[in-house]
């Protein structure tokens with residue numbers, strides 16, 4: 370069955386002029402999540418041979434930039450860069466090629482597989498974390514992110530990290546992925562840079578109450594939920610977590626601040 374599926378998408382890619390069967394994964398993901406829209410600037414990390422670049426260009430028609438360690442055969446209207454996405458100096462090359470910010474960052478980069486599950490997972494998380502770092506640098510507020518990750522022990526930690534900067538983040542496995550494969554995609558929608566970070570202690574006024582009864586304070590329009598606090602309270606709050614577009618904090622007793 371898996372073999373038939375592989376052959377089906379392989380033949381379909383050939384007949385429709387795509388360079389890789391993975392083109393259908395991006396089509397399927399985009400149909401469901403609408404990550405790329407007409408006119409978007411798209412950055413594709415780990416882009417060779419270029420199947421995703423072809424699809425991204427078709428959907429957006431806008432600026433599309435692809436980066437890979439390997440050279441990529443030219444695609445009309447697409448800029449390609451031969452570089453390592455994990456190297457800090459690559460960031461400047463990408464921003465220059467984009468000529469500004471990106472609306473969408475997609476990453477299908479994969480390490481060379483060793484067959485050792487733990488090692489392959491760790492390398493994959495390294496690549497995905499680099500993609501997240503790049504996304505945080507280049508995305509417009511409200512932008513979208515798609516990244517491949519091989520499943521393993523730290524998958525959920527990575528998903529939590531993505532949640533710190535995207536209003537919605539979830540794991541997804543498209544139908545065009547091979548059944549036996551360990552690969553998953555993490556989809557992040559609605560990029561934001563929170564004005565607070567975990568561990569910050571802030572002097573806040575509670576201005577509202579959430580559905581579950583938690584106090585709500587705001588920092589530059591960003592909601593901080595504070596369990597146990599009531600409207601009108603002025604409290605010192607330590608930020609405990611940030612996810613899905615808001616933070617949760619805990620009231621610090623005055624002696625804990627000294």
Ligand SMILES: C[S@@+](CC[C@H](N)C(=O)[O-])C[C@H]1O[C@@H](n2cnc3c(N)ncnc32)[C@H](O)[C@@H]1O
Nearest residue numbers: 415417418419420421437438453454477478479
């Ligand atoms: C599965 S392929 C991408 C396929 C592509 N989405 C397509 O549709 O044609 C994974 C790519 O990640 C690239 N890659 C792996 N590590 C990389 C790194 N550190 N920097 C840049 N590219 C990398 C590999 O060279 C490989 O071309």
